[in-house]
């Protein structure tokens with residue numbers, strides 16, 4: 001089969017469009033003929049290489065897959081050949097106490113398609129039967145592939161970790177990213193007032209189309225001052241963080257008393273300072289979040305299928321041009337998802 005493979009870590013140029021054997025099917029797996037695979041920042045980290053993460057080489061990246069079932073293993077009972085599916089990206093053991101409690105993102109053996117195992121930037125990908133999600137018939141392949149990882153992540157952050165309530169004020173950073181555009185929609189669906197931040201007026205206009213109530217351009221405005229102005233000096237109940245060092249101080253300073261900051265990433269760096277006096281006197285909560293559970297993803301897909309949550313696709317590249325797609329994602333000029341069509 002054709003696939004995007006890299007034999008060493010590095011820049012986009014290490015990604016090669018080449019022939020490689022089809023994955024071997026185990027009895028509880030399905031083989032999916034990939035139609036579209038969406039990119040995530042995770043793909044960039046995996047390609048560049050991460051300290052202490054031994055990614056098996058050569059490697060096929062790609063976590064977000066939509067496609068058609070080509071083959072099923074002998075023990076598969078709920079999926080048939082020819083069925084359209086979207087894959088949940090997180091592959092967990094299914095047997096440990098965390099998995100049995102439905103908390104598969106706490107499984108110590110959990111990994112993503114395209115992370116420690118081969119992913120979907122290929123004509124075929126192997127996945128466990130339990131990772132198959134109902135295909136939203138109102139979406140095309142590229143739109144369907146744009147949903148799983150970012151919506152699951154944003155849902156887990158806002159609903160499960162930060163326990164968003166109707167009427168709360170929320171500051172969403174990095175709104176041009178896939179996770180940011182998902183967060184706006186989820187926050188609005190749950191009745192929050194959404195303030196979003198981006199570095200271009202064009203991105204902010206698109207954020208408004210998705211439902212953002214207020215927008216801040218961090219290149220021309222100071223985030224914390226604008227938040228104070230918009231919230232009548234109170235600050236926001238929730239800050240949705242994934243930017244890291246570049247926005248950390250503004251994020252903390254934007255929180256109202258008893259506010260919660262929830263973070264799932266640090267695209268501009270990991271170093272962050274906290275004045276502990278500020279933390280305890282204002283009774284703030286700092287919440288980490290990682291991925292999400294399959295059951296959360298089922299909830300997301302129910303809302304996607306009825307049009308209440310919508311994928312935002314910025315650009316579609318053919319699979320063979322994965323290197324160009326990575327370079328484009330690295331430039332941060334996108335609004336929404338960059339997707340590979342297979």
Ligand SMILES: [Zn+2]
Nearest residue numbers: 093096099107
């Ligand atoms: Zn497990």
